Amino acid sequence: MNTRFLSDRIFGLVGLALAIGYALSARAIEESFLSDAVGPKAFPLIIAAVLGLASAVIVLRPDPDPVWLALPRLAEIGAAILVMVLYARFLPVAGFVIATAFAATYLTWRLGSRPIASVVTGICISLGIYAVFHLALGLSLARGPLGF
Amino acid sequence: MDTLTHLADGFTIALTWQNLGLALLGAFLGTIIGALPGLGPSNGVAILIPLAFSLGLGATPALILLTSVYYGAMYGGRISSILLNIPGDEPAMMTCLDGHPMAKKGMAGEALSLSGIASFVGSIVATWGLILLAPQLVKIALLFGPAEYFALFTLAFATLGGVSSTNQAKSAFAAALGIGLAMVGVDTQTGVPRFTFGEVHLYDGIDFLVAIVGLFALSEVFLFLEHRHGASDAAGKKIEIGRILPPVKMIKDTSGTMIRSTGIGFLAGVLPGAGASLGSFLAYALEKKISDKDGTFGKGDPRGLAAPEAGNNAAAGGALVPMLALGVPGSGTTAVLLAVLLSLNITPGPLLFTQNPDVVWGLIAALFIANFMLLLLNIPMVGLFTRILMVPPRILMPIVAMVSFVGIYGISGSSFDLYVMIGFGMLGWVLRKLDVPLVPIILGTLLGNAMESNLRRAIAISDGDWSALFASPVSLVLWAVAIAGFLLPIVVGKVVKSRMHGARQTAQSEEMDATD
Numbered sequence: 001m002n003t004r005f006l007s008d009r010i011f012g013l014v015g016l017a018l019a020i021g022y023a024l025s026a027r028a029i030e031e032s033f034l035s036d037a038v039g040p041k042a043f044p045l046i047i048a049a050v051l052g053l054a055s056a057v058i059v060l061r062p063d064p065d066p067v068w069l070a071l072p073r074l075a076e077i078g079a080a081i082l083v084m085v086l087y088a089r090f091l092p093v094a095g096f097v098i099a100t101a102f103a104a105t106y107l108t109w110r111l112g113s114r115p116i117a118s119v120v121t122g123i124c125i126s127l128g129i130y131a132v133f134h135l136a137l138g139l140s141l142a143r144g145p146l147g148f
Numbered sequence: 149m150d151t152l153t154h155l156a157d158g159f160t161i162a163l164t165w166q167n168l169g170l171a172l173l174g175a176f177l178g179t180i181i182g183a184l185p186g187l188g189p190s191n192g193v194a195i196l197i198p199l200a201f202s203l204g205l206g207a208t209p210a211l212i213l214l215t216s217v218y219y220g221a222m223y224g225g226r227i228s229s230i231l232l233n234i235p236g237d238e239p240a241m242m243t244c245l246d247g248h249p250m251a252k253k254g255m256a257g258e259a260l261s262l263s264g265i266a267s268f269v270g271s272i273v274a275t276w277g278l279i280l281l282a283p284q285l286v287k288i289a290l291l292f293g294p295a296e297y298f299a300l301f302t303l304a305f306a307t308l309g310g311v312s313s314t315n316q317a318k319s320a321f322a323a324a325l326g327i328g329l330a331m332v333g334v335d336t337q338t339g340v341p342r343f344t345f346g347e348v349h350l351y352d353g354i355d356f357l358v359a360i361v362g363l364f365a366l367s368e369v370f371l372f373l374e375h376r377h378g379a380s381d382a383a384g385k386k387i388e389i390g391r392i393l394p395p396v397k398m399i400k401d402t403s404g405t406m407i408r409s410t411g412i413g414f415l416a417g418v419l420p421g422a423g424a425s426l427g428s429f430l431a432y433a434l435e436k437k438i439s440d441k442d443g444t445f446g447k448g449d450p451r452g453l454a455a456p457e458a459g460n461n462a463a464a465g466g467a468l469v470p471m472l473a474l475g476v477p478g479s480g481t482t483a484v485l486l487a488v489l490l491s492l493n494i495t496p497g498p499l500l501f502t503q504n505p506d507v508v509w510g511l512i513a514a515l516f517i518a519n520f521m522l523l524l525l526n527i528p529m530v531g532l533f534t535r536i537l538m539v540p541p542r543i544l545m546p547i548v549a550m551v552s553f554v555g556i557y558g559i560s561g562s563s564f565d566l567y568v569m570i571g572f573g574m575l576g577w578v579l580r581k582l583d584v585p586l587v588p589i590i591l592g593t594l595l596g597n598a599m600e601s602n603l604r605r606a607i608a609i610s611d612g613d614w615s616a617l618f619a620s621p622v623s624l625v626l627w628a629v630a631i632a633g634f635l636l637p638i639v640v641g642k643v644v645k646s647r648m649h650g651a652r653q654t655a656q657s658e659e660m661d662a663t664d
Contacts, residue, residue: 011582015321022328022343029335029342037612038604040335040342047331051324057317066581073374080373081574084366084549088566091557100553104546107369111542112376125547129554139202139558 008062015055023048076110083107095144096134101126151279158509161208162517170205170213171514175521178220183228183536184544189221190484190587191364195548197491198357198555207492208510214488215511216518218481219271222464223522226263226457227533231256239424239460241648242432246445246452253448257530258394262450263457264526265399268519269406270458274414274465275515278472281418282501285473289498294606295617299626301599304476307420307633308588314645316638318584326592327599329354336597337604349564356593358556358565360487362572363579363586365552370577372545393527394450402454405435413459417466417479420633424463424481429648431459465515472496472508476595480587486594495598 026044068074087103105122113121133139161167181192196217200210229240230247243263250259292300305323332343333353344350409431416427435455436445445452464481471482475497489496494507501508526533556569576586603617610616618624637644 007582025343025345030340031338036337036604036608038607040338040340043600043603044328044331044342047324047328050320051328054317054321054324058315058321061317063315063318063583066583068581073376076373076376077370077577080370081570084553084570084573085567087553088563088570091553091566092563096554100550103553104550107373107546107549108542110373110376111545113542121543122546125543125550129547129550133199133554137203139199139554140561141554142557142561 004064005062007065007068009059012055012057012059012062015058016052019048019052019055022051080107080110091142093144095146096141097126097130098144098146099142100129151283154505154509155279155512157506158511158513159516161506161510162212162513167209167212167514168517170209171216171517171521172525174213174216175220175223175518175525178217178222179224179522179526179533180220180536181217182221182224182226183533184224184539185228185234185537185541187221187368187544187548188225189218189481191368191548192221193218193484193488194360194364195552195555197488198361198559199551201357201491202555202558207494207507208514210492211488211494211507211511212514212517215485215514216521218485219515219518220522222461223264223267223526224533224536226267227260227530228537230259230263230453231534231537239428239456239463241425242428242456242460243453245432245456246447246449249446249448250450250453255448256534258398259450259453260530260534261527262394262398262402263453264523264530265394266402266406266409266454266457267461268523270410270413270461271465271519272516273407273410274417274462274468275512275519277414277418277462278465278468278515279512282469282473285469286498286501289474292498292622293620294602294609296620296623296626297602298599298606298617299623299630300474300476301595301602303420303626303630303633304595305588305591306630308479308585308591314637315583316634318582319588320634322579322584322586322588323592326589326594327596328592329359329589330356330593330596331600337601349562353597354568354593355559355565356487356590357491357559358569359572359593360484360590361552361556362569363576363589365548366569366573367576367580367586369545369549370573371580372541374577398450402451405439405451405454406458408438409435409455409458410462413462414466416459417463418469420470420629424460424467424479425648426644427463427466428456428460429644432456468515472500472511473498475500475598477591480585480590483587483591483594487590490594 023045026041026048029041029044031039031041083103083106087099091099101123103122104125105118108121108125109115109118130141134141162171177196178189178192181187182189193214196214200213205213225235225240226243226247228234229243230251233244233248235241235244247259247263250256305320308319308323330353332350334341334344334351341351412431412434413424413427416430417424432452432455435451439445439451440449467477467479467482468485471477471486473496475486475495477483477486486496494500494504552569553566556565559565579586579589606616607614610619618627
């Protein structure tokens with residue numbers, strides 16, 4: 001198999017698996033006794049069929065691979081995702097300003113700011129958003145133990 | 149005459165101090181968003197929809213704000229095309245061809261303001277086209293039953309990739325994925341939960357705003373992280389603006405170009421599957437054929453700049469016709485505007501014109517106002533906006549990410565939506581790497597439920613007979629166009645795409661030769 005097309009082949013196979021899983025869980029939808037002529041299953045099954053067909057075509061006629069990165073860059077994305085998940089998790093606990101300052105500091109650091117500049121930028125972004133969206137526009141943001 | 153009365157009513161709705169202020173703010177923010185690296189009309193508006201929503205603005209003010217942002221972002225996108233030769237989005241690609249050479253000749257200010265005027269002409273004429281054409285289309289659409297609507301939705305998805313799409317399998321995959329996601333939640337007709345896996349948060353379905361912000365905005369952050377592209381593209385380049393106003397002669401010379409290009413662009417916008425990129429491409433190609441007698445196109449000819457700018461703005465206006473009259477957007481740009489309307493609980497379509505004329509005409513008035521604001525704002529302030537190009541992504545992208553979180557958290561106040569948004573961000577990043585278009589996914593999440601309920605209504609009316617979908621001549625025509633529109637790109641897509649890119653590459657290599 002030509003490895004230049006590997007990405008799309010894998011992608012198509014994932015798509016096929018997704019279509020099968022989707023069809024199976026569509027079949028598992030409980031019918032209600034109130035059902036109409038079509039019912040809640042038919043349309044999802046049609047969609048699963050389209051999804052499967054499209055995936056099959058992608059497997060059979062793949063595009064050339066995109067440029068995937070070396071492992072460190074992928075780890076970079078993974079770390080950013082982790083930080084975002086942690087941010088979502090601790091936002092209601094730590095409050096908007098603190099949580100956002102940390103997350104923004106991390107992101108700007110990873111995008112190439114120097115360490116000290118990152119901290120300053122992170123804090124400024126957090127306070128800036130707080131000032132504009134909460135103080136000026138009155139949007140309710142997550143409140144932490146310190147009230148902000 | 150009826151139309152003019154409606155339009156006057158629209159202006160009385162739109163012309164309040166608050167709305168004018170919102171239009172000004174939106175136009176200003178939009179231009180900045182468009183000029184910023186990595187933010188275009190689609191993701192700029194995507195970030196702002198949840199904010200407008202959580203700020204509790206009324207329907208018309210929110211609509212005015214967001215359409216101004218949207219139009220502003222399209223204006224702002226020219227700045228990097230012209231000054232840096234980096235198109236913000238695909239329609240802006242043609243703008244680089246003559247815009248950047250003009251800037252190199254020291255005519256950057258003239259190029260910017262001329263393209264502003266061309267955009268203005270394109271949009272204003274297209275808005276008039278919208279006013280005249282949409283009510284006619286509404287009359288036809290009122291004859292549509294559920295079966296016709298189902299065919300129409302299929303047509304929209306089949307042609308969304310446009311003639312320049314190169315991989316229809318991926319477009320179809322994206323559309324099915326989006327519609328599939330829309331199915332999540334409690335089925336409205338029978339009350340049974342679908343694809344919720346027992347998760348209570350999913351009973352209401354996946355909020356399309358969460359999907360849009362994740363797919364458009366967060367994936368952009370991941371792309372920048374991937375390349376650690378933290379420095380500004382404009383860094384180290386000297387940007388000279390020169391005179392701000394184009395000479396009257398230049399406007400006179402390009403007026404014919406603008407009119408022609410507006411016509412072509414508008415047509416390309418109205419027709420399914422063409423869209424703004426094709427509009428600007430055709431406008432440029434035609435103008436080159438007509439006017440390029442001395443071989444000046446591609447070397448900084450003002451007409452070569454005015455043509456694609458008028459063309460793509462007219463196409464954007466034209467694309468509003470099917471979106472407003474039928475409720476079915478024909479392009480990615482209008483899909484985002486559809487999201488704006490749906491998030492305000494407004495369902496576009498023929499009924500909107502009869503039941504909520506205030507919204508329709510208020511929106512149309514808003515389009516006019518936004519365009520005037522932009523012209524007034526852009527010409528004197530172009531120097532300020534060019535400085536926006538200097539903002540490095542290492543500061544901008546964290547702001548984009550955090551504002552996305554703020555907007556989504558503001559809607560529901562739950563961490564669950566944030567997790568879902570991060571998930572969509574990852575998905576968007578992977579799909580962009582694999583060249584899968586994101587717009588069909590968005591459109592699928594927006595229209596999936598309406599599509600299904602039309603199907604079920606059609607079959608219920610015919611008492612379970614599925615052939616009812618193909619019973620009327622109108623639906624047969626729609627199906628035929630859908631199939632043709634889906635198959636056509638497979639035949640000609642590569643050719644059109646390579647021509648569009650080819651034009652740009654030739655221009656670039658010529659430019660290289662010129663500098664050598």
